[in-house]
Amino acid sequence: MNYIVISPYYPQNFQAFSLELAKQGITVLGIGQEPYEQLDQPLKEALTEYFRVDDLENLDEVKRAVAFLFYKHGPIDRIESHNEYWLELDAALRTQFNVFGVKSSDLMKTKLKSQMKTYFKKAGVPVVPGQVVTKKADVAQAVKALGLPLIAKPDNGVGAVATYKLASQADVKAFTEQWNEETAYFFEAFVNSNQICTYDGLVDAEGKIVFATSLIYTEPPMSIMQHRSDVAYYTNPKIPKKLEGYGRQIVDTFGMKERFFHIEFFQEADDYIAIEYNNRPAGGFIMDAYNFGYSINLFEQYARLVAGKDFQPSNYPAQLALTVIRRDDKTYHYSETQILEQYKPQLKARLRMPEAFAALQGNDLYLLNANSEQDVKDMIKTISQLA
Structure with a gap:
């Protein structure tokens, strides 16, 4: 079995994935940006081969790396980073090379907060009302529909990064003025819970x-x-x-x-x-x-x-x-x-x-x-x- 690990060096505690996969007799192949010399010795020993790319953000460059490892080691059975930042890259590579796991078409339900809410509803689990906002002209309508206070967060975002609490019309105005519309936002009713x-x-x-x-x-x-x-x-x-x-x-x-x-x-x-x-x-x-x-x-x-x-x-x-x-x-x-x-x-x-x-x-x-x-x-x- 051939398993490609995207970014095997970082985060450091996740190097354990490569080490344990190798112990199970799996051929572990790494693709990352760090020079080979920078890798910790146990990680070097776990990797059958490491392909360094200049930029993991460059999808074409990473695809060429996967193609090379495919040519040299045979069919690829898994591609994984276990890292939020690279989930879209992982899925794109699995799609391109028909590898088991989440494909690009499957990813949006776990990347877009609006899609997540749809699946939560299908599961019969409580959610608060929400709405996607893509233009400044849509903000007033969303605020009217949902009421204040509400939370505005990137529809495709991680954690609380670039998230705003809009408690007043002044907050709404400040958000609207600084938002450049490049990122779609998801507005949802504020939940008054600290737990x-x-x-x-x-x-x-x-x-x-x-x-x-x-x-x-x-x-x-x-x-x-x-x-x-x-x-x-x-x-x-x-x-x-x-x-x-x-x-x-x-x-x-x-x-x-x-x-x-x-x-x-x-x-x-x-x-x-x-x-x-x-x-x-x-x-x-x-x-x-x-x-x-x-x-x-x-x-x-x-x-x-x-x-x-x-x-x-x-x-x-x-x-x-x-x-x-x-x-x-x-x-x-x-x-x-x-x-x-x-x-x-x-x-x-x-x-x-x-x-x-x-x-x-x-x-x-x-x-x-x-x-x-x-x-x-x-x-x-x-x-x-x-x-």
């Missing part, structure tokens, strides 16, 4: 869910961007029954196969409102948090599925896995030395966030296991306490 959770997991080649968990954020991403607050989130192994039901209905409706998924929800009282379907693993170091919390190696388990083997669940009881990230420009009550000493038994990793994520998420990441939500709250309070 965001997820239904995340992995499906096999038949679309069956083989692993599932839930992630709880202490603050919405948009609020984090606005206030530059510290980021904290934790896994919840005891997935609420209603949330799991919604999640399974959504996974069935979207119909993806042999992929990770990361579905975001607002929680309102005892119900949930679907926000976004991400057709990829959760970003940052969340995969590592899952591995520590569940005593499992999801990189390995994914590779087993690709190799046609069964998923092997963990034999150990799950714990809550907490991630807290502090910022360089803040002064904290407890020093890093004190934090590392106090939580030595619970601390699983201390990591530095890549610069690409630092502005949104922060700089120094602490990953800990906990036995209860009260432990989680105490840890967040201590680690994030300012001087």
